[in-house]
Amino acid sequence: MYKWGLLTVASLLLIGCGGGASSSEDDSVVDVPTVITSDESGWSRQSYEENSSVNLLNPDRGFYDASYHLEASKSYNMFDSPKEKGYKLVYGVLSLEDYASTEILPQTLLDTLGKNLSDAQANGIKIIFRIRYRPDSSGKDPQKSIILGHLQQLSSVMSEHRSAISVVQAGTLGAWGEWHTFTGEFDDESDEAYRENRLEVLKGLLALFPEHFVQIRTPMHKELLLGDVEEYKEVGTAGEITPEIAYTSDIRARVGHHNDCFLSTSTDMGTYASDNIAFWKSYVENDSKYTPVGGETCGIGEDEDAERSSCTTALLEMKQLHYSYMNDDYHPDVIEKWKTQGCYTTIQENLGYRLVATSLAWLEESTQLSVDLTLENRGFASPYQNYPVSYILYNEQNRYTFPLSLDTRTLYAGESKALRASLPLEGVKSGQYCLGLSIGEEGSLVHLSNEALWSSSQESNTLLCGIEVAP
Numbered sequence: 001m002y003k004w005g006l007l008t009v010a011s012l013l014l015i016g017c018g019g020g021a022s023s024s025e026d027d028s029v030v031d032v033p034t035v036i037t038s039d040e041s042g043w044s045r046q047s048y049e050e051n052s053s054v055n056l057l058n059p060d061r062g063f064y065d066a067s068y069h070l071e072a073s074k075s076y077n078m079f080d081s082p083k084e085k086g087y088k089l090v091y092g093v094l095s096l097e098d099y100a101s102t103e104i105l106p107q108t109l110l111d112t113l114g115k116n117l118s119d120a121q122a123n124g125i126k127i128i129f130r131i132r133y134r135p136d137s138s139g140k141d142p143q144k145s146i147i148l149g150h151l152q153q154l155s156s157v158m159s160e161h162r163s164a165i166s167v168v169q170a171g172t173l174g175a176w177g178e179w180h181t182f183t184g185e186f187d188d189e190s191d192e193a194y195r196e197n198r199l200e201v202l203k204g205l206l207a208l209f210p211e212h213f214v215q216i217r218t219p220m221h222k223e224l225l226l227g228d229v230e231e232y233k234e235v236g237t238a239g240e241i242t243p244e245i246a247y248t249s250d251i252r253a254r255v256g257h258h259n260d261c262f263l264s265t266s267t268d269m270g271t272y273a274s275d276n277i278a279f280w281k282s283y284v285e286n287d288s289k290y291t292p293v294g295g296e297t298c299g300i301g302e303d304e305d306a307e308r309s310s311c312t313t314a315l316l317e318m319k320q321l322h323y324s325y326m327n328d329d330y331h332p333d334v335i336e337k338w339k340t341q342g343c344y345t346t347i348q349e350n351l352g353y354r355l356v357a358t359s360l361a362w363l364e365e366s367t368q369l370s371v372d373l374t375l376e377n378r379g380f381a382s383p384y385q386n387y388p389v390s391y392i393l394y395n396e397q398n399r400y401t402f403p404l405s406l407d408t409r410t411l412y413a414g415e416s417k418a419l420r421a422s423l424p425l426e427g428v429k430s431g432q433y434c435l436g437l438s439i440g441e442e443g444s445l446v447h448l449s450n451e452a453l454w455s456s457s458q459e460s461n462t463l464l465c466g467i468e469v470a471p
Contacts, residue, residue: 296327355411
């Protein structure tokens with residue numbers, strides 16, 4: 001049996017449970033809400049305030065730093081810089097133009113890649129990864145056999161450092177790895193099997209990254225390869241994600257979208273077919289509930305297109321299309337426009353997920369503590385990683401973990417979810433405890449977007465203190 005009760009504020013400050021951020025440098029000072037109500041059924045409840053800037057510390061979302069060439073050098077830690085600047089995401093390109101006609105990648109390149117991925121992991125940096133063979137619109141795509149051979153040679157090092165990867169862009173083909181101006185086996189005018197050849201490369205990437213989403217450059221590419229249309233830009237929906245296949249191994253469910261000319265023209269420079277813009281945006285809107293969307297702007301358009309990069313349109317489309325990340329370097333004119341018009345901070349705080357604890361209820365039940373926490377996602381998108389989630393009971397001497405069965409990818413934008421659990425206390429040593437919520441793994445921990453809940457020493461969000469457990 002156990003008993004518990006909420007202590008006074010003065011007592012809370014002496015517990016040493018490792019509460020959230022406060023003005024004190026002592027991370028053991030608890031600063032959690034103390035406004036408590038109880039109902040006739042015995043449940044106690046409290047609500048929380050939000051601090052949206054806390055969200056900036058979270059992984060797999062937000063503005064990213066660009067660009068980092070993963071094959072360039074291993075003589076220094078290139079990821080010290082984004083860490084110092086406060087970024088959690090970077091764009092990391094593996095440039096293989098020097099090996100476009102070489103079957104075997106040199107071991108020195110693989111060693112350099114591994115060292116840089118290891119440095120990213122050590123600095124808590126996640127990478128938006130792209131393989132690129134053509135740094136501009138010139139040159140030719142490699143033979144399919146060379147690309148597939150390179151992917152196989154990369155499998156060992158990418159598997160070893162898979163936690164450094166946030167999301168994968170399809171890359172590999174076309175100018176800048178952006179799937180246009182194809183040549184050779186991938187050109188629709190020179191090879192009748194161009195669709196099968198492109199699909200084989202896409203499948204090779206999915207096999208290389210079995211735990212990650214792969215983003216393709218336009219929705220028309222996805223429908224052409226994974227749907228039932230015969231021509232690029234032909235309207236179809238067979239390649240779309242449905243709720244039934246979301247988060248499964250179905251290839252359609254693993255392919256998302258990236259837009260490298262966001263807000264530039266009415267079609268975003270060909271991201272959407274000009275005769276069906278609304279249809280293809282709706283296609284991305286549907287998919288992006290279940291897969292990540294991100295990219296960069298590429299300049300302020302001319303005449304009537306100039307308005308597309310305004311704050312009004314940017315916020316509307318980022319929310320509609322569930323944007324998780326955006327390049328903070330490019331295009332500088334657009335970034336400056338957002339700052340001048342006053343929406344840059346709003347975008348910064350809302351890209352991806354923004355998880356807010358709105359209320360907590362708890363109840364004493366025999367030998368267990370029943371907990372009901374409501375989380376609301378106020379960001380543009382759901383998390384695209386399935387982070388482990390646990391309730392934590394802890395004090396200075398003890399820590400107990402209670403894993404929850406929750407797929408964090410289902411914390412959809414604009415929705416709330418109740419995290420209900422009954423925590424068995426039979427094996428918990430007597431004492432006074434704090435209740436925390438841990439989301440993520442070491443190096444990729446999620447801060448709830450609330451005032452003063454994060455405990456860096458406990459690597460969890462402190463929800464409640466003053467729980468007294470006794471024999």
